[in-house]
Amino acid sequence: MDAWRWQVTLWDGTVIDEYEPSGQARGWATVANDQVERIALFPQQSPEALVYVLIPPGARARFWRRRTITLHPDGQQTTHTVTILGWDGAGHEALLWLDDEGGIRMTAGDDAS
């Protein structure tokens, strides 16, 4: 399970959590990303958000996880995840990159790794 889960609030007040009450996860593709007012990121088992990102009116909310499968020469495989959230629109882009320990970087592009 990932370290963080997303929750979005739409401009009409609707709140959508990554996990349905049944525990089934939603893909980000189910979110109308041009209708998002803010994205919150929660630790999986916590009711308190780690961070909120406010989406400017007219901008498109963005969220994805960048995963790295590392094939070590000794025959081990490990996976590392970075969670990315933010927005783009009108020629601008702002993204937060969070590692699983809560380290945060901010970029104005999506090519950080």
Place this chain on the structure above:
Amino acid sequence: MAATVQAQYFGGASTEPAGANAEGGTKWNKEDTLTGTTPIPIPTAAGTNYSWYKMLALAVTATASTNISNRRVALASSATTGLFLFFKGSSTYTQASSGNKPTDSGSNGAVPSTYTQVSTSNQVWDSASVSAGSTGRNGNFCYLVFGVDNTYTGGAGSAIAMPTLNLVYDEA
């Protein structure tokens, strides 16, 4: 819930087989296997000799309602002087053989035709978004070829380690 994704090897059959777990490592050899040791000669004069290609791909082993995209490959660190990896993306499975091995070059550090050298920067082999709702191969193959040229001074062997290989993808 995130999809469970594994790096898998595809080979050893004339038509696309089920993938085999590649996390145990890959031998860069001159045969259609994951771990065989048919050697790649070190050039005795200027030149680059190549392995048969290995087809790796991401494979979903536990599904999710997400999509996977932006598949990229990189080395975690620079390879020893004279050793190289090359890659290309392809949607097609073609069994590796002596007939489709990249032709050895008479130049040091030569990149085989249609391939790109794997570097320490992420490079895309398949950007397409594919649902993680089904198990099995997700996206295109990453064809990988090993090369050794005349500048390599490390000596021969069947356990010469290449740097850690990173396969990177986006999931949303």
